[in-house]
Amino acid sequence: MEAEKWKEFAAERSIEFVQEGMRVGLGSGTTVQKIIVALSRKRVRAKFVPGSRVTEELAKRLGLEVVSLEECPDLDLVLDGADQVDPDFNALKGKGGALTREKILCHAAEKVIFVVDRTKLVRVLEGAVPVEVLPFGFPLVKRKLEELGGKPRLREVSGSPFITDNGNYILDTDFGHIGEPARMERDIKRIPGVVENGLFPRAPDELVVGYEGGAVEVRSRKRFVSLLRSFSLKGKGKRLPG
Numbered sequence: 001m002e003a004e005k006w007k008e009f010a011a012e013r014s015i016e017f018v019q020e021g022m023r024v025g026l027g028s029g030t031t032v033q034k035i036i037v038a039l040s041r042k043r044v045r046a047k048f049v050p051g052s053r054v055t056e057e058l059a060k061r062l063g064l065e066v067v068s069l070e071e072c073p074d075l076d077l078v079l080d081g082a083d084q085v086d087p088d089f090n091a092l093k094g095k096g097g098a099l100t101r102e103k104i105l106c107h108a109a110e111k112v113i114f115v116v117d118r119t120k121l122v123r124v125l126e127g128a129v130p131v132e133v134l135p136f137g138f139p140l141v142k143r144k145l146e147e148l149g150g151k152p153r154l155r156e157v158s159g160s161p162f163i164t165d166n167g168n169y170i171l172d173t174d175f176g177h178i179g180e181p182a183r184m185e186r187d188i189k190r191i192p193g194v195v196e197n198g199l200f201p202r203a204p205d206e207l208v209v210g211y212e213g214g215a216v217e218v219r220s221r222k223r224f225v226s227l228l229r230s231f232s233l234k235g236k237g238k239r240l241p242g
Contacts, residue, residue: 006117007034011035011037013210013214013215014215015038015079018042022044023047023067024048025049025051025075025080027055027080027102028052028081032080048065078113080106082200084120085121086124087123090125090199090203092127093200094197100166112203112204113206114203114208116208121231126175129199131197138154138169140193148184153174
């Protein structure tokens with residue numbers, strides 16, 4: 001699958017930011033798994049704080065030095081993936097269910113880089129926003145999300161509620177197009193019983209984007225829009241500009 005190769009390109013590029021002695025947060029998801037594999041090959045001496053149990057298990061298995069956020073509360077860098085990113089660097093995350101820990105890592109880091117393949121670049125965020133909720137507050141939160149215009153659906157696995165690493169439920173809430181991600185994030189977080197949600201307004205300092213030709217770093221809206229236009233042309237069979 002092409003997108004998987006693009007993720008590999010982006011993962012390989014992203015680990016160039018990891019230097020000896022750094023304290024690095026690692027999010028979760030398939031792209032982060034590829035980053036961990038690449039880091040294990042590079043054998044860089046750094047400390048890594050995982051954003052999920054799955055990330056922790058893989059990092060330990062591949063020989064990375066894994067520590068807790070309590071041991072390293074101030075991080076130099078966070079590498080994470082995203083489900084969608086818009087031109088203002090607002091992101092939608094949380095398909096893997098680790099959104100709360102991922103957001104904590106982002107706020108603990110001096111620099112945040114989201115590592116994505118080109119299919120994750122969008123003009124406007126849209127679709128289901130994962131909302132982590134306390135099981136006790138689930139009925140109230142569901143009703144309040146509906147009042148905000150969302151269509152919440154309890155995430156399930158084999159007919160039972162999906163349980164996060166924090167012991168909570170997730171309501172995947174479809175808001176359609178999300179024109180004001182920062183405002184939506186605040187509105188959701190005001191609901192009693194909400195732990196966190198998958199909107200990450202202006203979270204990354206930069207992006208590493210994998211595509212057919214390798215991977216590029218994106219630090220500005222102008223560059224983002226230019227890339228998005230180029231990828232659109234590529235989809236129409238036209239050549240990507242150099």
